Amino acid sequence: MYEVSDSAVAVKRRVTLDDVAKVAHVATSTASRALNRPGRINAETEALVHQVANDLGYERPEIFWRRTHVLTQKIGVTIRLQEYQMLAAIQDKMILDQYLPVLYPAVSTRVLQTVKREFNNVDGLIIDNPQIPGRIRLEIPNTEPLVVTNCLMDETTCVVPDTEQGVAVLLTHLSSLRHQSITYFYAKDRWLDRSVLQALRSGCERDGLVLHTVGNVGDSLESGHRAVSAWRKHLDSVAVFCGALSAIGFMEELDQSLRVSVPDDVSVVAIGDAFIGRLHQPRTTTLEVPYRKIGTEAVRQLVSQIRHRSRVEKRVKLVNMRLVNGGTTGFF
Structure with a gap:
Protein backbone atom coordinates (compact mmCIF):
# COMPACT_ATOMS: atom_id res chain seq x y z
CA MET A 1 0.00 0.00 0.00
CA TYR A 2 1.37 3.43 -0.90
CA GLU A 3 1.06 6.60 1.12
CA VAL A 4 0.31 10.01 -0.36
CA SER A 5 2.34 12.64 1.45
CA ASP A 6 0.85 15.99 2.43
CA SER A 7 3.19 17.76 0.01
CA ALA A 8 2.00 15.63 -2.89
CA VAL A 9 -1.64 16.27 -2.12
CA ALA A 10 -1.03 19.99 -1.78
CA VAL A 11 0.58 20.37 -5.20
CA LYS A 12 -1.23 23.24 -6.94
CA ARG A 13 0.57 23.12 -10.27
CA ARG A 14 -0.18 20.51 -12.91
CA VAL A 15 0.58 16.99 -11.71
CA THR A 16 3.43 15.53 -13.76
CA LEU A 17 4.78 12.06 -14.39
CA ASP A 18 7.56 12.85 -11.93
CA ASP A 19 4.94 13.45 -9.21
CA VAL A 20 3.22 10.15 -9.97
CA ALA A 21 6.51 8.25 -10.00
CA LYS A 22 7.65 9.79 -6.72
CA VAL A 23 4.46 8.85 -4.86
CA ALA A 24 4.39 5.36 -6.40
CA HIS A 25 8.08 4.86 -5.59
CA VAL A 26 8.98 3.93 -9.17
CA ALA A 27 11.17 5.46 -11.87
CA THR A 28 9.62 8.11 -14.11
CA SER A 29 10.25 5.84 -17.11
CA THR A 30 8.29 3.07 -15.37
CA ALA A 31 5.38 5.42 -14.69
CA SER A 32 5.42 6.50 -18.34
CA ARG A 33 5.27 2.91 -19.59
CA ALA A 34 2.46 2.09 -17.19
CA LEU A 35 0.31 5.00 -18.37
CA ASN A 36 1.25 5.13 -22.04
CA ARG A 37 2.25 1.57 -22.97
CA PRO A 38 0.11 -0.90 -21.00
CA GLY A 39 1.39 -4.45 -20.70
CA ARG A 40 5.07 -3.48 -20.76
CA ILE A 41 5.68 -3.81 -17.00
CA ASN A 42 4.59 -5.93 -14.06
CA ALA A 43 0.76 -5.92 -13.79
CA GLU A 44 0.82 -5.11 -10.07
CA THR A 45 3.13 -2.13 -10.60
CA GLU A 46 1.05 -0.92 -13.52
CA ALA A 47 -2.13 -1.04 -11.41
CA LEU A 48 -0.37 0.88 -8.63
CA VAL A 49 0.78 3.63 -10.99
CA HIS A 50 -2.72 4.01 -12.42
CA GLN A 51 -4.18 4.26 -8.92
CA VAL A 52 -1.66 6.91 -7.90
CA ALA A 53 -2.27 8.86 -11.12
CA ASN A 54 -6.03 8.85 -10.51
CA ASP A 55 -5.65 9.87 -6.87
CA LEU A 56 -3.32 12.77 -7.72
CA GLY A 57 -5.44 13.92 -10.66
CA TYR A 58 -2.78 13.32 -13.32
CA GLU A 59 -3.72 14.27 -16.88
CA ARG A 60 -1.78 13.86 -20.10
CA PRO A 61 -0.10 17.20 -21.02
CA GLU A 62 -2.15 17.69 -24.21
CA ILE A 63 -5.44 17.03 -22.36
CA PHE A 64 -4.50 19.39 -19.52
CA TRP A 65 -3.48 22.09 -21.99
CA ARG A 66 -6.70 21.89 -24.02
CA ARG A 67 -8.80 22.00 -20.84
CA THR A 68 -7.05 24.88 -19.11
CA HIS A 69 -5.43 27.04 -21.77
CA VAL A 70 -7.26 29.89 -23.49
CA VAL A 160 19.02 25.38 -37.75
CA PRO A 161 21.21 26.09 -40.78
CA ASP A 162 22.60 22.98 -42.47
CA THR A 163 26.25 23.69 -41.67
CA GLU A 164 27.50 20.40 -43.10
CA GLN A 165 25.91 21.20 -46.47
CA GLY A 166 27.07 24.82 -46.35
CA VAL A 167 30.66 24.04 -45.46
CA ALA A 168 30.81 21.43 -48.24
CA VAL A 169 29.79 24.15 -50.73
CA LEU A 170 32.42 26.50 -49.30
CA LEU A 171 35.24 23.94 -49.46
CA THR A 172 34.35 23.06 -53.04
CA HIS A 173 34.63 26.75 -53.91
CA LEU A 174 37.99 27.16 -52.16
CA SER A 175 39.41 23.98 -53.68
CA SER A 176 38.45 25.21 -57.15
CA LEU A 177 40.62 28.28 -56.42
CA ARG A 178 43.53 25.95 -55.46
CA HIS A 179 43.60 26.90 -51.78
CA GLN A 180 45.21 24.37 -49.46
CA SER A 181 45.15 25.93 -45.98
CA ILE A 182 42.52 27.70 -43.87
CA THR A 183 42.44 29.58 -40.57
CA TYR A 184 39.01 29.55 -38.92
CA PHE A 185 38.18 32.27 -36.36
CA TYR A 186 35.16 31.64 -34.13
CA ALA A 187 33.51 32.21 -30.76
CA LYS A 188 33.27 29.08 -28.62
CA ASP A 189 29.94 29.85 -26.95
CA ARG A 190 27.67 29.66 -30.01
CA TRP A 191 26.21 26.52 -31.54
CA LEU A 192 26.72 27.86 -35.08
CA ASP A 193 30.46 28.40 -34.54
CA ARG A 194 30.94 24.93 -33.05
CA SER A 195 28.87 23.27 -35.75
CA VAL A 196 30.85 24.99 -38.52
CA LEU A 197 34.07 23.95 -36.78
CA GLN A 198 33.01 20.31 -36.76
CA ALA A 199 32.04 20.46 -40.44
CA LEU A 200 35.31 22.17 -41.37
CA ARG A 201 37.38 19.57 -39.56
CA SER A 202 35.72 16.64 -41.28
CA GLY A 203 35.61 18.40 -44.65
CA CYS A 204 39.25 19.50 -44.58
CA GLU A 205 40.37 16.01 -43.56
CA ARG A 206 38.37 14.54 -46.43
CA ASP A 207 39.69 17.05 -49.00
CA GLY A 208 43.29 17.09 -47.78
CA LEU A 209 43.22 20.73 -46.64
CA VAL A 210 45.17 22.13 -43.68
CA LEU A 211 42.98 23.72 -40.99
CA HIS A 212 44.10 25.98 -38.13
CA THR A 213 41.56 27.26 -35.60
CA VAL A 214 41.46 30.32 -33.35
CA GLY A 215 38.72 30.45 -30.72
CA ASN A 216 37.24 33.24 -28.59
CA VAL A 217 36.98 35.65 -31.52
CA GLY A 218 33.81 37.69 -31.25
CA ASP A 219 31.94 39.21 -34.18
CA SER A 220 33.11 42.82 -34.09
CA LEU A 221 35.46 45.04 -36.06
CA GLU A 222 37.85 45.15 -33.11
CA SER A 223 37.96 41.33 -32.92
CA GLY A 224 38.82 41.24 -36.60
CA HIS A 225 41.64 43.73 -36.08
CA ARG A 226 43.13 41.59 -33.31
CA ALA A 227 42.81 38.40 -35.39
CA VAL A 228 45.54 39.55 -37.78
CA SER A 229 48.32 38.65 -35.34
CA ALA A 230 46.94 35.11 -34.97
CA TRP A 231 46.67 34.71 -38.75
CA ARG A 232 50.33 35.71 -39.19
CA LYS A 233 51.48 32.63 -37.26
CA HIS A 234 50.60 30.35 -40.20
CA LEU A 235 49.86 32.75 -43.09
CA ASP A 236 47.16 30.43 -44.42
CA SER A 237 45.78 31.38 -47.82
CA VAL A 238 42.19 31.58 -46.50
CA ALA A 239 40.78 33.23 -43.37
CA VAL A 240 37.21 32.20 -42.46
CA PHE A 241 35.28 34.20 -39.86
CA CYS A 242 32.04 33.20 -38.12
CA GLY A 243 30.67 36.71 -38.41
CA ALA A 244 30.68 39.41 -41.09
CA LEU A 245 31.90 42.26 -38.87
CA SER A 246 35.00 40.39 -37.71
CA ALA A 247 35.83 39.52 -41.34
CA ILE A 248 35.58 43.18 -42.31
CA GLY A 249 37.71 44.26 -39.35
CA PHE A 250 40.34 41.70 -40.35
CA MET A 251 40.52 43.08 -43.89
CA GLU A 252 40.76 46.66 -42.62
CA GLU A 253 43.71 45.79 -40.37
CA LEU A 254 45.47 43.85 -43.15
CA ASP A 255 45.27 46.87 -45.43
CA GLN A 256 46.17 49.53 -42.87
CA SER A 257 48.95 47.76 -40.95
CA LEU A 258 50.46 45.15 -43.26
CA ARG A 259 49.53 46.39 -46.73
CA VAL A 260 48.34 42.86 -47.45
CA SER A 261 45.92 42.67 -50.37
CA VAL A 262 42.60 40.80 -50.42
CA PRO A 263 42.19 38.51 -52.35
CA ASP A 264 45.62 38.60 -54.02
CA ASP A 265 47.55 37.71 -50.85
CA VAL A 266 44.80 36.11 -48.75
CA SER A 267 41.16 35.19 -49.35
CA VAL A 268 38.56 36.06 -46.73
CA VAL A 269 35.18 34.41 -46.11
CA ALA A 270 32.46 35.41 -43.64
CA ILE A 271 29.81 33.08 -42.26
CA GLY A 272 26.63 34.92 -41.35
CA ASP A 273 24.72 37.88 -42.73
CA ALA A 274 25.46 38.47 -46.42
CA PHE A 275 23.85 41.93 -46.31
CA ILE A 276 26.57 43.24 -43.99
CA GLY A 277 29.19 41.86 -46.37
CA ARG A 278 27.70 43.96 -49.15
CA LEU A 279 28.57 47.12 -47.23
CA HIS A 280 32.29 46.44 -47.64
CA GLN A 281 34.30 47.05 -50.80
CA PRO A 282 35.05 44.64 -52.27
CA ARG A 283 31.91 42.79 -51.25
CA THR A 284 32.68 40.01 -48.80
CA THR A 285 32.32 36.42 -49.95
CA THR A 286 29.81 35.03 -47.45
CA LEU A 287 28.48 31.61 -46.54
CA GLU A 288 25.05 32.97 -45.76
CA VAL A 289 23.03 31.87 -42.73
CA PRO A 290 19.42 31.93 -44.06
CA TYR A 291 17.93 33.91 -41.20
Whole structure:
Protein backbone atom coordinates (compact mmCIF):
# COMPACT_ATOMS: atom_id res chain seq x y z
CA MET A 1 0.00 0.00 0.00
CA TYR A 2 1.37 3.43 -0.90
CA GLU A 3 1.06 6.60 1.12
CA VAL A 4 0.31 10.01 -0.36
CA SER A 5 2.34 12.64 1.45
CA ASP A 6 0.85 15.99 2.43
CA SER A 7 3.19 17.76 0.01
CA ALA A 8 2.00 15.63 -2.89
CA VAL A 9 -1.64 16.27 -2.12
CA ALA A 10 -1.03 19.99 -1.78
CA VAL A 11 0.58 20.37 -5.20
CA LYS A 12 -1.23 23.24 -6.94
CA ARG A 13 0.57 23.12 -10.27
CA ARG A 14 -0.18 20.51 -12.91
CA VAL A 15 0.58 16.99 -11.71
CA THR A 16 3.43 15.53 -13.76
CA LEU A 17 4.78 12.06 -14.39
CA ASP A 18 7.56 12.85 -11.93
CA ASP A 19 4.94 13.45 -9.21
CA VAL A 20 3.22 10.15 -9.97
CA ALA A 21 6.51 8.25 -10.00
CA LYS A 22 7.65 9.79 -6.72
CA VAL A 23 4.46 8.85 -4.86
CA ALA A 24 4.39 5.36 -6.40
CA HIS A 25 8.08 4.86 -5.59
CA VAL A 26 8.98 3.93 -9.17
CA ALA A 27 11.17 5.46 -11.87
CA THR A 28 9.62 8.11 -14.11
CA SER A 29 10.25 5.84 -17.11
CA THR A 30 8.29 3.07 -15.37
CA ALA A 31 5.38 5.42 -14.69
CA SER A 32 5.42 6.50 -18.34
CA ARG A 33 5.27 2.91 -19.59
CA ALA A 34 2.46 2.09 -17.19
CA LEU A 35 0.31 5.00 -18.37
CA ASN A 36 1.25 5.13 -22.04
CA ARG A 37 2.25 1.57 -22.97
CA PRO A 38 0.11 -0.90 -21.00
CA GLY A 39 1.39 -4.45 -20.70
CA ARG A 40 5.07 -3.48 -20.76
CA ILE A 41 5.68 -3.81 -17.00
CA ASN A 42 4.59 -5.93 -14.06
CA ALA A 43 0.76 -5.92 -13.79
CA GLU A 44 0.82 -5.11 -10.07
CA THR A 45 3.13 -2.13 -10.60
CA GLU A 46 1.05 -0.92 -13.52
CA ALA A 47 -2.13 -1.04 -11.41
CA LEU A 48 -0.37 0.88 -8.63
CA VAL A 49 0.78 3.63 -10.99
CA HIS A 50 -2.72 4.01 -12.42
CA GLN A 51 -4.18 4.26 -8.92
CA VAL A 52 -1.66 6.91 -7.90
CA ALA A 53 -2.27 8.86 -11.12
CA ASN A 54 -6.03 8.85 -10.51
CA ASP A 55 -5.65 9.87 -6.87
CA LEU A 56 -3.32 12.77 -7.72
CA GLY A 57 -5.44 13.92 -10.66
CA TYR A 58 -2.78 13.32 -13.32
CA GLU A 59 -3.72 14.27 -16.88
CA ARG A 60 -1.78 13.86 -20.10
CA PRO A 61 -0.10 17.20 -21.02
CA GLU A 62 -2.15 17.69 -24.21
CA ILE A 63 -5.44 17.03 -22.36
CA PHE A 64 -4.50 19.39 -19.52
CA TRP A 65 -3.48 22.09 -21.99
CA ARG A 66 -6.70 21.89 -24.02
CA ARG A 67 -8.80 22.00 -20.84
CA THR A 68 -7.05 24.88 -19.11
CA HIS A 69 -5.43 27.04 -21.77
CA VAL A 70 -7.26 29.89 -23.49
CA LEU A 71 -5.54 30.84 -26.73
CA THR A 72 -4.15 34.37 -26.65
CA GLN A 73 -3.11 34.57 -30.33
CA LYS A 74 0.27 35.71 -29.02
CA ILE A 75 3.67 34.09 -29.52
CA GLY A 76 6.66 34.98 -27.36
CA VAL A 77 9.96 35.58 -29.14
CA THR A 78 13.34 35.76 -27.45
CA ILE A 79 15.85 37.03 -30.01
CA ARG A 80 18.67 39.54 -30.30
CA LEU A 81 17.53 42.68 -32.11
CA GLN A 82 20.70 42.42 -34.23
CA GLU A 83 19.05 39.46 -35.99
CA TYR A 84 16.81 41.90 -37.81
CA GLN A 85 16.28 39.72 -40.90
CA MET A 86 15.10 36.78 -38.85
CA LEU A 87 12.93 39.00 -36.64
CA ALA A 88 11.31 40.58 -39.70
CA ALA A 89 10.55 37.14 -41.17
CA ILE A 90 9.05 35.97 -37.85
CA GLN A 91 6.81 39.03 -37.67
CA ASP A 92 5.70 38.71 -41.30
CA LYS A 93 4.79 35.03 -40.91
CA MET A 94 2.97 35.63 -37.61
CA ILE A 95 0.85 38.37 -39.16
CA LEU A 96 -0.13 36.01 -41.98
CA ASP A 97 -1.12 33.39 -39.39
CA GLN A 98 -2.93 36.03 -37.27
CA TYR A 99 -0.58 35.93 -34.28
CA LEU A 100 0.91 38.84 -32.38
CA PRO A 101 4.66 38.64 -31.59
CA VAL A 102 5.67 39.48 -28.02
CA LEU A 103 9.39 40.27 -27.77
CA TYR A 104 11.45 39.45 -24.68
CA PRO A 105 15.06 40.47 -23.90
CA ALA A 106 17.57 38.02 -25.35
CA VAL A 107 19.92 38.31 -22.40
CA SER A 108 21.29 34.81 -21.75
CA THR A 109 20.92 35.03 -17.97
CA ARG A 110 17.26 35.98 -18.32
CA VAL A 111 16.06 33.44 -20.85
CA LEU A 112 15.14 30.84 -18.24
CA GLN A 113 13.35 33.36 -16.04
CA THR A 114 11.47 34.64 -19.09
CA VAL A 115 10.30 31.15 -20.02
CA LYS A 116 9.13 30.46 -16.47
CA ARG A 117 7.33 33.77 -16.08
CA GLU A 118 5.76 34.27 -19.49
CA PHE A 119 4.91 30.84 -20.83
CA ASN A 120 1.34 30.92 -19.53
CA ASN A 121 0.75 34.35 -21.11
CA VAL A 122 1.41 33.28 -24.71
CA ASP A 123 0.46 30.33 -26.89
CA GLY A 124 4.06 29.29 -27.53
CA LEU A 125 7.67 30.42 -27.54
CA ILE A 126 10.45 30.85 -30.08
CA ILE A 127 13.89 31.09 -28.49
CA ASP A 128 16.83 32.00 -30.71
CA ASN A 129 20.24 30.51 -29.89
CA PRO A 130 19.73 29.92 -26.14
CA GLN A 131 22.95 30.00 -24.13
CA ILE A 132 21.52 27.56 -21.59
CA PRO A 133 19.55 25.05 -23.71
CA GLY A 134 19.96 22.14 -21.29
CA ARG A 135 18.61 24.06 -18.31
CA ILE A 136 15.40 24.98 -20.10
CA ARG A 137 14.39 21.32 -20.40
CA LEU A 138 15.86 20.37 -17.03
CA GLU A 139 13.99 23.00 -15.03
CA ILE A 140 10.86 23.31 -17.18
CA PRO A 141 10.40 19.84 -18.72
CA ASN A 142 6.84 20.45 -19.98
CA THR A 143 7.44 23.74 -21.76
CA GLU A 144 5.44 23.36 -24.97
CA PRO A 145 4.80 24.56 -27.61
CA LEU A 146 8.44 25.58 -28.05
CA VAL A 147 10.75 26.01 -31.04
CA VAL A 148 14.46 26.74 -30.76
CA THR A 149 16.41 28.35 -33.59
CA ASN A 150 20.14 28.35 -34.41
CA CYS A 151 20.85 25.83 -31.67
CA LEU A 152 20.18 22.13 -31.09
CA MET A 153 18.33 21.09 -27.93
CA ASP A 154 17.29 17.56 -26.98
CA GLU A 155 13.62 16.61 -27.40
CA THR A 156 12.68 19.99 -28.85
CA THR A 157 11.81 21.13 -32.35
CA CYS A 158 14.86 23.02 -33.64
CA VAL A 159 15.36 25.01 -36.84
CA VAL A 160 19.02 25.38 -37.75
CA PRO A 161 21.21 26.09 -40.78
CA ASP A 162 22.60 22.98 -42.47
CA THR A 163 26.25 23.69 -41.67
CA GLU A 164 27.50 20.40 -43.10
CA GLN A 165 25.91 21.20 -46.47
CA GLY A 166 27.07 24.82 -46.35
CA VAL A 167 30.66 24.04 -45.46
CA ALA A 168 30.81 21.43 -48.24
CA VAL A 169 29.79 24.15 -50.73
CA LEU A 170 32.42 26.50 -49.30
CA LEU A 171 35.24 23.94 -49.46
CA THR A 172 34.35 23.06 -53.04
CA HIS A 173 34.63 26.75 -53.91
CA LEU A 174 37.99 27.16 -52.16
CA SER A 175 39.41 23.98 -53.68
CA SER A 176 38.45 25.21 -57.15
CA LEU A 177 40.62 28.28 -56.42
CA ARG A 178 43.53 25.95 -55.46
CA HIS A 179 43.60 26.90 -51.78
CA GLN A 180 45.21 24.37 -49.46
CA SER A 181 45.15 25.93 -45.98
CA ILE A 182 42.52 27.70 -43.87
CA THR A 183 42.44 29.58 -40.57
CA TYR A 184 39.01 29.55 -38.92
CA PHE A 185 38.18 32.27 -36.36
CA TYR A 186 35.16 31.64 -34.13
CA ALA A 187 33.51 32.21 -30.76
CA LYS A 188 33.27 29.08 -28.62
CA ASP A 189 29.94 29.85 -26.95
CA ARG A 190 27.67 29.66 -30.01
CA TRP A 191 26.21 26.52 -31.54
CA LEU A 192 26.72 27.86 -35.08
CA ASP A 193 30.46 28.40 -34.54
CA ARG A 194 30.94 24.93 -33.05
CA SER A 195 28.87 23.27 -35.75
CA VAL A 196 30.85 24.99 -38.52
CA LEU A 197 34.07 23.95 -36.78
CA GLN A 198 33.01 20.31 -36.76
CA ALA A 199 32.04 20.46 -40.44
CA LEU A 200 35.31 22.17 -41.37
CA ARG A 201 37.38 19.57 -39.56
CA SER A 202 35.72 16.64 -41.28
CA GLY A 203 35.61 18.40 -44.65
CA CYS A 204 39.25 19.50 -44.58
CA GLU A 205 40.37 16.01 -43.56
CA ARG A 206 38.37 14.54 -46.43
CA ASP A 207 39.69 17.05 -49.00
CA GLY A 208 43.29 17.09 -47.78
CA LEU A 209 43.22 20.73 -46.64
CA VAL A 210 45.17 22.13 -43.68
CA LEU A 211 42.98 23.72 -40.99
CA HIS A 212 44.10 25.98 -38.13
CA THR A 213 41.56 27.26 -35.60
CA VAL A 214 41.46 30.32 -33.35
CA GLY A 215 38.72 30.45 -30.72
CA ASN A 216 37.24 33.24 -28.59
CA VAL A 217 36.98 35.65 -31.52
CA GLY A 218 33.81 37.69 -31.25
CA ASP A 219 31.94 39.21 -34.18
CA SER A 220 33.11 42.82 -34.09
CA LEU A 221 35.46 45.04 -36.06
CA GLU A 222 37.85 45.15 -33.11
CA SER A 223 37.96 41.33 -32.92
CA GLY A 224 38.82 41.24 -36.60
CA HIS A 225 41.64 43.73 -36.08
CA ARG A 226 43.13 41.59 -33.31
CA ALA A 227 42.81 38.40 -35.39
CA VAL A 228 45.54 39.55 -37.78
CA SER A 229 48.32 38.65 -35.34
CA ALA A 230 46.94 35.11 -34.97
CA TRP A 231 46.67 34.71 -38.75
CA ARG A 232 50.33 35.71 -39.19
CA LYS A 233 51.48 32.63 -37.26
CA HIS A 234 50.60 30.35 -40.20
CA LEU A 235 49.86 32.75 -43.09
CA ASP A 236 47.16 30.43 -44.42
CA SER A 237 45.78 31.38 -47.82
CA VAL A 238 42.19 31.58 -46.50
CA ALA A 239 40.78 33.23 -43.37
CA VAL A 240 37.21 32.20 -42.46
CA PHE A 241 35.28 34.20 -39.86
CA CYS A 242 32.04 33.20 -38.12
CA GLY A 243 30.67 36.71 -38.41
CA ALA A 244 30.68 39.41 -41.09
CA LEU A 245 31.90 42.26 -38.87
CA SER A 246 35.00 40.39 -37.71
CA ALA A 247 35.83 39.52 -41.34
CA ILE A 248 35.58 43.18 -42.31
CA GLY A 249 37.71 44.26 -39.35
CA PHE A 250 40.34 41.70 -40.35
CA MET A 251 40.52 43.08 -43.89
CA GLU A 252 40.76 46.66 -42.62
CA GLU A 253 43.71 45.79 -40.37
CA LEU A 254 45.47 43.85 -43.15
CA ASP A 255 45.27 46.87 -45.43
CA GLN A 256 46.17 49.53 -42.87
CA SER A 257 48.95 47.76 -40.95
CA LEU A 258 50.46 45.15 -43.26
CA ARG A 259 49.53 46.39 -46.73
CA VAL A 260 48.34 42.86 -47.45
CA SER A 261 45.92 42.67 -50.37
CA VAL A 262 42.60 40.80 -50.42
CA PRO A 263 42.19 38.51 -52.35
CA ASP A 264 45.62 38.60 -54.02
CA ASP A 265 47.55 37.71 -50.85
CA VAL A 266 44.80 36.11 -48.75
CA SER A 267 41.16 35.19 -49.35
CA VAL A 268 38.56 36.06 -46.73
CA VAL A 269 35.18 34.41 -46.11
CA ALA A 270 32.46 35.41 -43.64
CA ILE A 271 29.81 33.08 -42.26
CA GLY A 272 26.63 34.92 -41.35
CA ASP A 273 24.72 37.88 -42.73
CA ALA A 274 25.46 38.47 -46.42
CA PHE A 275 23.85 41.93 -46.31
CA ILE A 276 26.57 43.24 -43.99
CA GLY A 277 29.19 41.86 -46.37
CA ARG A 278 27.70 43.96 -49.15
CA LEU A 279 28.57 47.12 -47.23
CA HIS A 280 32.29 46.44 -47.64
CA GLN A 281 34.30 47.05 -50.80
CA PRO A 282 35.05 44.64 -52.27
CA ARG A 283 31.91 42.79 -51.25
CA THR A 284 32.68 40.01 -48.80
CA THR A 285 32.32 36.42 -49.95
CA THR A 286 29.81 35.03 -47.45
CA LEU A 287 28.48 31.61 -46.54
CA GLU A 288 25.05 32.97 -45.76
CA VAL A 289 23.03 31.87 -42.73
CA PRO A 290 19.42 31.93 -44.06
CA TYR A 291 17.93 33.91 -41.20
CA ARG A 292 14.70 34.81 -42.99
CA LYS A 293 13.98 31.20 -43.94
CA ILE A 294 14.84 30.05 -40.40
CA GLY A 295 12.45 32.59 -38.89
CA THR A 296 9.62 31.65 -41.26
CA GLU A 297 10.10 27.92 -40.64
CA ALA A 298 10.22 28.46 -36.86
CA VAL A 299 6.80 30.14 -36.91
CA ARG A 300 5.42 27.40 -39.18
CA GLN A 301 6.60 24.69 -36.78
CA LEU A 302 5.30 26.50 -33.69
CA VAL A 303 1.86 27.22 -35.15
CA SER A 304 1.61 23.55 -36.12
CA GLN A 305 2.33 22.61 -32.49
CA ILE A 306 -0.28 25.05 -31.21
CA ARG A 307 -2.98 23.78 -33.56
CA HIS A 308 -2.18 20.06 -33.25
CA ARG A 309 -0.99 19.56 -29.70
CA SER A 310 -2.12 15.95 -29.50
CA ARG A 311 0.38 14.92 -32.20
CA VAL A 312 3.36 17.19 -31.62
CA GLU A 313 6.52 15.72 -33.14
CA LYS A 314 9.97 16.81 -32.04
CA ARG A 315 12.14 17.36 -35.07
CA VAL A 316 15.25 19.07 -36.39
CA LYS A 317 14.61 21.18 -39.48
CA LEU A 318 17.73 21.89 -41.54
CA VAL A 319 17.75 24.95 -43.80
CA ASN A 320 20.26 25.04 -46.65
CA MET A 321 23.00 27.67 -46.66
CA ARG A 322 24.26 29.35 -49.84
CA LEU A 323 27.57 30.85 -50.86
CA VAL A 324 27.29 34.49 -51.88
CA ASN A 325 30.34 35.19 -54.03
CA GLY A 326 31.98 38.53 -53.46
CA GLY A 327 35.37 39.94 -54.33
CA THR A 328 37.29 38.63 -51.31
CA THR A 329 38.19 35.14 -52.60
CA GLY A 330 40.53 34.49 -55.50
CA PHE A 331 43.02 32.05 -56.99
CA PHE A 332 46.02 31.10 -54.86
